Amino acid sequence: SSLLAENHSAAGVGVDQELISSVPSWNPTFVERNYTDAETAYCRSQPNPAASFAARWAGKEAVFKSLGVSSRGAGAAMREIEILPDESGVPQVKLHGNAKSSAASRNITKVHISLSHSDTVAIAFAQASV
Amino acid sequence: SSLLAENHSAAGVGVDQELISSVPSWNPTFVERNYTDAETAYCRSQPNPAASFAARWAGKEAVFKSLGVSSRGAGAAMREIEILPDESGVPQVKLHGNAKSSAASRNITKVHISLSHSDTVAIAFAQASV
Amino acid sequence: SSLLAENHSAAGVGVDQELISSVPSWNPTFVERNYTDAETAYCRSQPNPAASFAARWAGKEAVFKSLGVSSRGAGAAMREIEILPDESGVPQVKLHGNAKSSAASRNITKVHISLSHSDTVAIAFAQASV
Numbered sequence: 001s002s003l004l005a006e007n008h009s010a011a012g013v014g015v016d017q018e019l020i021s022s023v024p025s026w027n028p029t030f031v032e033r034n035y036t037d038a039e040t041a042y043c044r045s046q047p048n049p050a051a052s053f054a055a056r057w058a059g060k061e062a063v064f065k066s067l068g069v070s071s072r073g074a075g076a077a078m079r080e081i082e083i084l085p086d087e088s089g090v091p092q093v094k095l096h097g098n099a100k101s102s103a104a105s106r107n108i109t110k111v112h113i114s115l116s117h118s119d120t121v122a123i124a125f126a127q128a129s130v
Numbered sequence: 131s132s133l134l135a136e137n138h139s140a141a142g143v144g145v146d147q148e149l150i151s152s153v154p155s156w157n158p159t160f161v162e163r164n165y166t167d168a169e170t171a172y173c174r175s176q177p178n179p180a181a182s183f184a185a186r187w188a189g190k191e192a193v194f195k196s197l198g199v200s201s202r203g204a205g206a207a208m209r210e211i212e213i214l215p216d217e218s219g220v221p222q223v224k225l226h227g228n229a230k231s232s233a234a235s236r237n238i239t240k241v242h243i244s245l246s247h248s249d250t251v252a253i254a255f256a257q258a259s260v
Numbered sequence: 261s262s263l264l265a266e267n268h269s270a271a272g273v274g275v276d277q278e279l280i281s282s283v284p285s286w287n288p289t290f291v292e293r294n295y296t297d298a299e300t301a302y303c304r305s306q307p308n309p310a311a312s313f314a315a316r317w318a319g320k321e322a323v324f325k326s327l328g329v330s331s332r333g334a335g336a337a338m339r340e341i342e343i344l345p346d347e348s349g350v351p352q353v354k355l356h357g358n359a360k361s362s363a364a365s366r367n368i369t370k371v372h373i374s375l376s377h378s379d380t381v382a383i384a385f386a387q388a389s390v
Binding site: 140240244246254255 | 270272273274275276277278279321322325326328329381383385387
């Protein structure tokens with residue numbers, strides 16, 4: 001019973017905010033390095049692509065934090081955190097590579113994410129569950 | 131046991147931010163359409179009613195996101211998400227109408243909410259649990 | 261089984277934001293009253309101490325909210341909420357005094373925290389689990 005309690009506790013949370021103007025989504029090299037092809041296609045299809053890229057960047061940072069991984073910013077493999085909407089428009093997190101194995105080693109089975117942006121600021125919240 | 135694990139996982143999270151100046155709480159039609167009578171009375175009793183209305187608006191959006199419902203903004207039945215403080219001042223979410231049945235159909239039994247505002251911006255975080 | 265469900269539900273969430281310029285970390289009396297010695301040493305060792313102090317202040321407020329405690333601002337014993345990074349750099353919450361006994365009385369066994377700051381604003385999210 002105490003084992004069950006531990007199993008079902010939240011594993012970690014993450015919050016991040018980014019100025020939309022500080023995420024250089026006009027730079028193809030930056031985009032290619034940090035976003036999957038599906039993410040790039042999705043962001044470019046949105047009414048405000050810069051805001052979508054920035055919200056996703058904040059989301060990736062928030063997911064890293066929720067995993068308890070200390071890698072942040074330019075050094076992190078942001079492409080390994082893929083955030084795409086499901087058929088209802090709810091953003092879903094899919095992990096690849098080191099991010100995936102790091103989550104698996106901590107028994108994390110699900111990361112919930114939510115994104116929001118104003119005209120100038122994007123914020124994201126992530127919750128990792130075991 | 132794996133069934134239990136699923137049952138107790140978080141069901142969804144939601145984050146939202148709003149410029150206080152962008153929530154037209156000076157407009158009685160807007161207020162009547164989007165807030166319950168109890169919410170309106172509460173917000174008007176606060177030191178900064180515009181901030182309270184805006185924080186509650188962000189809260190309603192965050193709750194919708196946490197439920198996995200894709201309805202946002204003017205189209206959503208914001209009155210169906212009622213956010214009122216309990217006797218300790220902790221905001222509590224009460225669902226009505228379609229929001230209530232939508233949550234029930236996903237076995238969501240509780241939505242936690244937290245609100246915060248600065249002089250200009252309101253933010254909210256919601257977490258739905260099964 | 262329904263008892264287990266309640267036991268593993270999230271107990272509360274908290275979000276807070278602070279203008280970095282509004283947290284007077286240049287004031288030794290303010291710092292001594294609200295931060296533990298270890299927190300003060302940590303914040304002063306960071307590249308942007310004012311941002312670190314402000315993020316921690318937002319974190320303390322968010323933790324209070326997640327505990328369902330209505331004490332906020334100057335009246336609250338902010339020193340009782342200690343937020344320090346673990347060896348991976350992930351911030352961890354340690355409760356002292358009344359905050360600790362209040363959490364214990366609600367069977368809260370863990371509070372997860374995440375902090376973020378831009379040049380001007382610090383935000384924090386906390387989640388209390390039973």
